[in-house]
Amino acid sequence: MVSGHNQLVSINKGEIEVGQKSGRIIIYYKIYFTEMLLVITIGVIGFLGPFVWFAPNLADSGKLLVLFLAWAWLFGVNYLITAFRFPRFLKRAANKVLGGKGIN
Numbered sequence: 010m011v012s013g014h015n016q017l018v019s020i021n022k023g024e025i026e027v028g029q030k031s032g033r034i035i036i037y038y039k040i041y042f043t044e045m046l047l048v049i050t051i052g053v054i055g056f057l058g059p060f061v062w063f064a065p066n067l068a069d070s071g072k073l074l075v076l077f078l079a080w081a082w083l084f085g086v087n088y089l090i091t092a093f094r095f096p097r098f099l100k101r102a103a104n105k106v107l108g109g110k111g112i113n
Contacts, residue, residue, distance in 0.1 A: 016094050036103060042087075
């Protein structure tokens with residue numbers, strides 16, 4: 010189990026490649042969010058879906074909108090937080106390994 014504060018919690022796999030270009034260290038990475046996508050999609054449809062779908066005061070388009078917004082909030086916010094934090098995480102890790110001399 011991984012803590013929610015862990016920057017890697019949203020990522021289920023990835024690839025990191027370190028190279029050098031013009032005397033500078035370059036980090037290339039590719040990360041995947043497949044597991045989070047599946048868990049949130051199944052969660053929204055399976056748990057929230059029945060409550061929203063059988064709400065008598067919403068039109069079908071409103072029901073779909075509520076489910077989409079719930080999914081977009083849960084997946085989108087987690088994705089954006091990781092997309093913002095992960096490059097900084099890699100940069101700090103590389104600077105720590107290189108003694109602060111490699112990556113600005």
